[in-house]
Amino acid sequence: MLIQVEDAADPRLADYVRLRDMDLRKSLESEHGLFIAEGEKVIRRAVGAGHPVRSILTTAKWVGHLVDVVDETTVYVVSDQVMAGVTGFPVHRGALASMGRTALPAVAELLGRVRRIVVLEDLVDHGNVGAIFRCAAALGVDAIVLSPRCADPLYRRSVKVSMGAVFAIPYARMIDWHGGLAEIRAAGFRTLALTPDQSATPLDEVVMAERVALLLGSEGDGLSSHWLKEADRSVRISMSPAAMELGVDSLNVVAAAAIACHGLLRR
């Protein structure tokens, strides 16, 4: 159903208000169990992953691209100006969809059906979370487990940076950070804690196992000492001998995740 809306303050557009305001969005999205998908390709992938469409917000120019999705949902058609007025920025990808969240699998259930996982502890940057989902999907990781405080994969920026990979790879969120790693180990995973620490085992030398969990820590501080201590092994990415002299002693978490997934998880 197509509905023309002329006013950025129209309450029917409430799902899309001020998409740039992270704090506002976080509470709005969790309270209403929604998230925003941006652009035709990502919207289609979210629909394909089973998320219900609450509504679509687009301009006259782009309605045609979503005509088959449109059939089943409410579509608000606005001018470019109203679009920018509602969201807080010009929307270049033509369409936004407000989607309903679906229940995540429990960690235990997910662990039972996968062999290669990445575990993210307290990453705060949505772009990093999205980029790691994309890497994981591209490089053969079966699933991702998030610590309780890790940033939301369905936040707009995560979804966008992941290019929709957040809908392609299953994930679950731990309820208990303190006991979370023990649960993964108890499920038969060899847990490898990635660290820049030079005394850790180089990735290429680490002993593999049937089931492997690669642990990645937060942007500033890396993995917590609790998880580092509990993991089966600390592993590191070999760097250039000159790097230390240059004052560069680590990689960013996306680069580290990419190298580790490429080199390790596909062995």
Add this chain to the structure above:
Amino acid sequence: MLIQVEDAADPRLADYVRLRDMDLRKSLESEHGLFIAEGEKVIRRAVGAGHPVRSILTTAKWVGHLVDVVDETTVYVVSDQVMAGVTGFPVHRGALASMGRTALPAVAELLGRVRRIVVLEDLVDHGNVGAIFRCAAALGVDAIVLSPRCADPLYRRSVKVSMGAVFAIPYARMIDWHGGLAEIRAAGFRTLALTPDQSATPLDEVVMAERVALLLGSEGDGLSSHWLKEADRSVRISMSPAAMELGVDSLNVVAAAAIACHGLLRR
């Protein structure tokens, strides 16, 4: 010299105005040949790389951390409120420095003294440029060459994401995009164009050479067809067989750069 400033509109703070406003900053920074370094560590690295300090902006709480740098320069000391009023956001790392740019080496001069380089064509995202500098420095790349339109490594976000690596690794900017790659080839570099194209040679199988240039394209479209055609070889990163089924057919440019630098350039 310490100077207390009480007013965010004080013209002496002009270098630091509205750091979040990319368009304003781009013209201001190029016109005045300046850039902004953020946080004690990065400021020290910029100074160490030979950049002259124009001034420092900080709060009373943080002055002590920069006491030796402070000696030689003008330091504006402001309240947290004035700081946020000038820059447009709260500054958590305590200090900002306005630094003078220094002349970059010419591409030909730089090529004469290095063996392993990364060439960036038209990357638009400053965070990506910074992250690739960090990867390059960590993984043994000797230098970086930028296309004429590639984003500025000294833009605040680039510097920040690079963790100062933009001051650790030499770089140059081409004047001529069209003939730029030919110049690199003529200097004796084997040019490898990174692409998601499945018909390209997998990285691990590519023939190495004494001098190697890894070419990386822009975020949306990858390398231009002109460069792809002119490069000695198209190379790809091997992905999971399942990735295509998941609808993930490429990696983001930072992840790709990290894997390629790690796997290829250190051989």
